[in-house]
Every structure is written in C-alpha cells, then in structure tokens.
Amino acid sequence: MGFKQTRARSFGGQVGQRRKWVGFEWNAAGALSGAVVDAGDGTQHTVKFDTCVLAAGAHSGQVASLANIGSTQAKEASLRVPLPVEPRKRYVYVFSTQGDNGPGLATPLTVDPDGTYFRRDGLGGNFLCGRSPCDDEEPDCDTLDVDHGYFDTDIWPTLANRVPCFEAVKVQSSWAGYYEHNTFDANGIIGRHPHYSNLFIAAGFSGHGIQQTPAVGRAISELILEGRLTTLDLSRMSFDRIVKQQPMFEVNIV
Ligand SMILES: Cc1cc2nc3c(=O)[nH]c(=O)nc-3n(C[C@H](O)[C@H](O)[C@H](O)COP(=O)(O)OP(=O)(O)OC[C@H]3O[C@@H](n4cnc5c(N)ncnc54)[C@H](O)[C@@H]3O)c2cc1C
Incomplete structure (x- = not known):
C-alpha cells in the first residue's frame, strides 16, 4: 500500500491517512457519484468522482x-x-535455527500438503511460517492478537516432520493480519x-x-x-x- 500511495500522490492523487470511507452518493440517474469520507476529526465530507x-x-x-x-x-x-469479501485472521510466526543444520540458502517457499508453509527470511537462519486454519477453526477477527498455541499444536509438528532440525526451534516473534477472504x-x-x-x-x-x-x-x-x-x-x-x-x-x- 505504501508504494501504491506514493505512486498515487506522484500522479496528483489524494491519499487520506486516517480517513474512512463510510458511504456513497448517487446522482439523479442512479449512478455512483461520490464517496462519503469520515475525516477522523468528527467531520465528514464527500469526494466526488467519475x-x-x-x-x-x-x-x-x-x-x-x-x-x-x-x-x-x-x-x-x-x-x-x-x-x-470478509476479514480472516492469519498468524505469521518467525523462528530461528541459529544456523544449526538448517535448510540451505536455496530453500524455496515450501508448502506441506496440510497447508503449513515456511520460507527463509534473510540470511541469518530465520524462517517465516504459518497455516490457514480449517473453516470450523476460524479465529474471531475482533483483535489482531496472536494465538501462540496454534504454532505448538498445528504448525510445529508438521515443520518437525518435514525438516528434522525444526524439532528444536523456538518462535522468535509473530504477528497477525487479515486475509481479504473471498468466501x-x-x-x-x-x-x-x-x-x-x-x-x-x-x-x-x-x-x-x-x-x-x-x-x-x-x-x-x-x-x-x-x-x-x-x-x-x-x-x-x-x-x-x-x-x-x-x-x-x-x-x-x-
Ligand atoms: C499474514 C499475511 C500474509 C500474507 N502473505 C502473502 C504472501 O506471501 N504473498 C501474497 O501475494 N500475499 C500475501 N498476503 C495477502 C496480501 O497482503 C493481500 O492479498 C494484499 O495486501 C491485498 O491488497 P489490497 O490492495 O487488495 O488490500 P490491502 O493491502 O489490505 O489494502 C486495502 C486498503 O484499504 C483500506 N481500507 C479498508 N477499508 C477502508 C475504508 N472503509 N475506508 C478507507 N480505507 C479503507 C485499508 O486501510 C488498506 O490500506 C498476506 C496477507 C496476510 C494477512
């Protein structure tokens, strides 16, 4: 998004940092003619568009x-x-092999048949991994809190089965984001x-x-x-x- 916003500005576009799109306007013919935007300071205004x-x-x-x-x-x-299209919360975990017997630099993005994926993150023995949960295990989207237990129970066993030295890894950091899921x-x-x-x-x-x-x-x-x-x-x-x-x-x- 950062890149898109910079390019948009370079072509004269307006980028609202805290503005939220909260409605539309229509013209007399029933065509969309404007976006109602909440400025984040208690005011709303309309951005007209073709x-x-x-x-x-x-x-x-x-x-x-x-x-x-x-x-x-x-x-x-x-x-x-x-x-x-609706939000679906997804976790990303970072773990490190400390360089011990880890997969080499040529390791590609690897996806296990159960959906667990991992890939190298830089040159220092760090890896990113994650997995989308089953439909009946979808976490709620109220917060971006990370479920650390999900790594232990659902991801780690698959990683260790695929790459034996991953048996000993520890999670270094993690975050969550929203997939823009097309149901x-x-x-x-x-x-x-x-x-x-x-x-x-x-x-x-x-x-x-x-x-x-x-x-x-x-x-x-x-x-x-x-x-x-x-x-x-x-x-x-x-x-x-x-x-x-x-x-x-x-x-x-x-
Ligand atoms: C954990 C995670 C890992 C991912 N890994 C990969 C990957 O490895 N490879 C890959 O290709 N993709 C990956 N994705 C998916 C990728 O991030 C998305 O597909 C991509 O960002 C979608 O781009 P977008 O422009 O459609 O939406 P976004 O990048 O989400 O941009 C939408 C923008 O709209 C704004 N917005 C929303 N509602 C409003 C509103 N009401 N008013 C004003 N603004 C609003 C948001 O603030 C945001 O800036 C990952 C996503 C997650 C969450």
Whole structure:
C-alpha cells in the first residue's frame, strides 16, 4: 500500500491517512457519484468522482454494501449479489535455527500438503511460517492478537516432520493480519461491477494478492483508460462469475 500511495500522490492523487470511507452518493440517474469520507476529526465530507476503484482489502465486502451491493431490496438481480469479501485472521510466526543444520540458502517457499508453509527470511537462519486454519477453526477477527498455541499444536509438528532440525526451534516473534477472504472461491475479483458502470473492483485476493499486484493494477488501468482488457484476458476473474455462480477454484492456496 505504501508504494501504491506514493505512486498515487506522484500522479496528483489524494491519499487520506486516517480517513474512512463510510458511504456513497448517487446522482439523479442512479449512478455512483461520490464517496462519503469520515475525516477522523468528527467531520465528514464527500469526494466526488467519475470513476471509483473499490480496493478496500479485507473490508471490501463491507464497503460494497455501502453502495447497496448485496441489498436484498435491490430491484436489479446483479445488485442483490453481495461482494463476498470478509476479514480472516492469519498468524505469521518467525523462528530461528541459529544456523544449526538448517535448510540451505536455496530453500524455496515450501508448502506441506496440510497447508503449513515456511520460507527463509534473510540470511541469518530465520524462517517465516504459518497455516490457514480449517473453516470450523476460524479465529474471531475482533483483535489482531496472536494465538501462540496454534504454532505448538498445528504448525510445529508438521515443520518437525518435514525438516528434522525444526524439532528444536523456538518462535522468535509473530504477528497477525487479515486475509481479504473471498468466501465464494478464494480468488481475486477484478473488473467493472455489472450494475454500476463506473465502479471497478479489485478485491478478494484471499492471501495471495501481493504477487498479483502488477497484473491487477494493469488490468484495472486498462479497463478504465481503454474500456477493455488489452494485455491479459482476466475476464474470468470478474464479478460476473459470482452473479452466474461459476466459481474459479484453485488448488494449493495457503
Ligand atoms: C499474514 C499475511 C500474509 C500474507 N502473505 C502473502 C504472501 O506471501 N504473498 C501474497 O501475494 N500475499 C500475501 N498476503 C495477502 C496480501 O497482503 C493481500 O492479498 C494484499 O495486501 C491485498 O491488497 P489490497 O490492495 O487488495 O488490500 P490491502 O493491502 O489490505 O489494502 C486495502 C486498503 O484499504 C483500506 N481500507 C479498508 N477499508 C477502508 C475504508 N472503509 N475506508 C478507507 N480505507 C479503507 C485499508 O486501510 C488498506 O490500506 C498476506 C496477507 C496476510 C494477512
């Protein structure tokens, strides 16, 4: 986001640090025409727009609902379909082998069949690891507190089974963040909204959005500037697949 904000500023964009998008405005024809923003100091104002990109990460589904996307009262069927993106808390743990018999520098990102992943973090024998819990074990999203027991019970045994010297590791630090989980098919939703022709969605990347960033940014800019996708045909990733109930599942998502 930091990079995106710097680039946005360099092209004359406005970046609000503590501003929160809390509503939409419509013109007389029913098109979206502005974003209502809470300035964080008790005031609200409207940012008028011709074109809007909805890219609110884990909160994209909630922001979409501000535009009545997913409203059961909507007359048009495509507007009754919610943007299925919600927060899912995920933990990342850092452990160290202290350089003792650890996997070498060429160790790739390694994903065990049970979903546990690890990768090197720098040159000093540190590793990052994590694993998405099963659906019925999803932690609540009220806080970003880390469940340290989850490493001990669910991750460590797999690590030690895969790499024997990991039996002796200790967690050095940890943190939690929110995956922007697409509950429909755990993949990004990219493109124009079928009801609002000036609303473009780039959301729901479900924990693998950073690696897709260049392609998504290019696709959204092509749709806005040229009216169509010209470099990569990402049309299967549009919101239409949710309206048509055609999920695009992918195996081995962590
Ligand atoms: C623990 C963890 C590990 C991850 N590891 C990887 C990885 O290894 N590889 C990978 O590719 N991806 C990874 N991801 C996923 C990656 O971080 C996301 O896919 C990516 O950040 C999504 O980018 P985005 O721009 O859609 O959303 P974000 O980066 O979340 O940006 C959304 C922005 O919208 C803002 N916002 C939200 N609501 C509002 C509102 N109402 N008003 C104003 N602003 C609002 C937020 O503050 C935020 O700045 C990981 C995520 C987590 C949590």
